[in-house]
Amino acid sequence: MSQQYYATAPASTSAKAQRSDWWRDAVIYQVYPRSFADSNGDGMGDLEGIRTRLPYLRDLGVDAVWLSPFYASPQADAGYDVADYRAVDPMFGSLLDADALIRDARGLGLRIIVDLVPNHSSDQHEWFKRAVAEGPGSPLRDRYHFRPGKGANGELPPNDWESIFGGPAWTRVADGEWYLHLFAPEQPDFNWDHPAVGDEFRSILRFWLDMGVDGFRIDVAHGLVKAEGLPDLGSHDQVKLLGNDVMPFFDQDGVHEIYRQWRLILDEYSGERIFVAEAWTPTIERTANYVRPDELHQAFNFQYLSTAWDAEELREVIDRTLEAMRPIGAPATWVLSNHDVTRHTTRFANPPGLGTQIRTAGDRDLGLRRARAATLLMLALPGSAYIYQGEELGLPDVVDLADEVRQDPAYFRGAGQDGFRDGCRVPIPWTREGSSYGFGAGGSWLPQPSEWADLSVEAQTGDPDSTLELYRSALAVRRAQPDLGAGDAVEWLRAPEGVLAFRRGEFVCVANTGAEAVTTPAYGRLLLASGEVAETDGEAKVPADTTVWWTTA
Numbered sequence: 001m002s003q004q005y006y007a008t009a010p011a012s013t014s015a016k017a018q019r020s021d022w023w024r025d026a027v028i029y030q031v032y033p034r035s036f037a038d039s040n041g042d043g044m045g046d047l048e049g050i051r052t053r054l055p056y057l058r059d060l061g062v063d064a065v066w067l068s069p070f071y072a073s074p075q076a077d078a079g080y081d082v083a084d085y086r087a088v089d090p091m092f093g094s095l096l097d098a099d100a101l102i103r104d105a106r107g108l109g110l111r112i113i114v115d116l117v118p119n120h121s122s123d124q125h126e127w128f129k130r131a132v133a134e135g136p137g138s139p140l141r142d143r144y145h146f147r148p149g150k151g152a153n154g155e156l157p158p159n160d161w162e163s164i165f166g167g168p169a170w171t172r173v174a175d176g177e178w179y180l181h182l183f184a185p186e187q188p189d190f191n192w193d194h195p196a197v198g199d200e201f202r203s204i205l206r207f208w209l210d211m212g213v214d215g216f217r218i219d220v221a222h223g224l225v226k227a228e229g230l231p232d233l234g235s236h237d238q239v240k241l242l243g244n245d246v247m248p249f250f251d252q253d254g255v256h257e258i259y260r261q262w263r264l265i266l267d268e269y270s271g272e273r274i275f276v277a278e279a280w281t282p283t284i285e286r287t288a289n290y291v292r293p294d295e296l297h298q299a300f301n302f303q304y305l306s307t308a309w310d311a312e313e314l315r316e317v318i319d320r321t322l323e324a325m326r327p328i329g330a331p332a333t334w335v336l337s338n339h340d341v342t343r344h345t346t347r348f349a350n351p352p353g354l355g356t357q358i359r360t361a362g363d364r365d366l367g368l369r370r371a372r373a374a375t376l377l378m379l380a381l382p383g384s385a386y387i388y389q390g391e392e393l394g395l396p397d398v399v400d401l402a403d404e405v406r407q408d409p410a411y412f413r414g415a416g417q418d419g420f421r422d423g424c425r426v427p428i429p430w431t432r433e434g435s436s437y438g439f440g441a442g443g444s445w446l447p448q449p450s451e452w453a454d455l456s457v458e459a460q461t462g463d464p465d466s467t468l469e470l471y472r473s474a475l476a477v478r479r480a481q482p483d484l485g486a487g488d489a490v491e492w493l494r495a496p497e498g499v500l501a502f503r504r505g506e507f508v509c510v511a512n513t514g515a516e517a518v519t520t521p522a523y524g525r526l527l528l529a530s531g532e533v534a535e536t537d538g539e540a541k542v543p544a545d546t547t548v549w550w551t552t553a
Contacts, residue, residue: 023215023274023297023384024331025485026063027475028113030388032339033070033092034078035427038440045427047093049440051101053430054108056457060392061475064111066217066276068339070098071117074124076186078339078407078425080115080219081122085204095211102212111214113276118201119220120187128188135175143197144188145180145230154178159230161249162238169249180230182223182249192224192258205265215266215274215297221290222279225254251281259295274298276333284317284324291330298384301333305341308352309370309545311500311513318381318490325383326488332383336374337391343424345371346397357420361399368394369545372470372530373511376547377500379474380509382487387471390428393455394467397423398446405446422446429456470530477527477549483507495520499542510540511547518542524552 037049047070057065069079072087079089088094105112121128131140147158149172157170158178170178171185180189190197205216227248238247259275266273277290277299290299307317321332336344341356349367350358371394378385401422408421427445429452430438437448437456453459460466478484483505495501498514508523522540526533531546542548 029062041442047097066113083122083124113215116216119223217276221277225252288324335386337388373547392471506553523550
């Protein structure tokens, strides 16, 4: 696979890190700690492993690093079940390791964003353990959603809500009461109507801000407030409605007052700290509510992530996103992969309409071509972009993991999410050789495919046709081009069917999503292309599934 790149001088990483509006066009790299780098050979990634690899991320050209949870946790859901929000789980290191990572990142011109999980705790959180032990009437039960059951003897759940991971969203304790958990039973939901919950999380925010973090990604940001009375939903297959319909436990208007209070705390700190919402909502317009000027800074654009590789569909979601964000002055965000969905190299290798968790490898060559093209399109759009670890290597999802090695809790519950998230969480390869291809000295917690040796950082570094060098080039061009990055609009250009073409100042992007090559104008000096582009007499032949960048300067 070939690509073309014409070098331009990159802007300074450290200079951008000092900008007060850095988050409006930041490229943020997601690290899934257990799968990034293992420093002590136990097969599990850790904070020290991440710290040693920070120079790689600086050289890649990203602006910030988002760390998935590393808090003290029984790991019932890979750390999204937090037992202590002010402690690091020993498998990842210690608070001293977190401090060293934050300091080293700052020295390299990188910002650190940490995950915050405010919708639920672990069932091993001290509050919950005491609430269960003290029995009905305990004041601590009011900090969660404990309820008596229905039926003659309270044997039925208090309402008909279903867990995102399958089965009822309620579990009964020995004394007969039930507690709410929208995810696993080990993840009881907080009751955000209780003032102690808000007080605790405001204190947690200050703890990590004082440690020096640059912001928070808020897990299930749309889920904290439940409809009054916890009303029945009245339908089955509720998971299929997520993100598409109004739900009594998601996207309630009351969440916005919580975030307005949080924003006041964040604004007390220097250095332009930020909040990023993971908010699954029925519409982009509802997502925009989370990023009003007095609330959060960014919200993930899941509608874009879920869009097929199709010019018409992509243009529609791009337009709707920019139109929704423009009136409130918030930046659009663009993302293709994360730790909860099948990697986009594999999604694009399969027919559209299969959702975001896919079990088949598909046409891998096709998927990689489309993924590379989709990345250049994403990085050309106005706003901020997110990269999930390993996508810069063109890693596919591992779709053939044996049942006995899977660890996704949803996989074992038989309903709800498909539970195939382990495939995007396999530790990434750094070297051609070794028991875990450089991930660590003691193997890896999920097995890596043997063909990943050729996809490793070592194998791709210096290869001008590799996906890694495409990402490095794209981020360098994005930094150097004044018309890329922040903004709120694109100027659409006439283009053949199946092709997106737009201008941003002196920059032009053309993305061919079709199955055949097309001829377009050669808009200027070629900056970068995800495949081989032939230019003759002012025209360019753009292959199928290829994106091209030009400058008219």
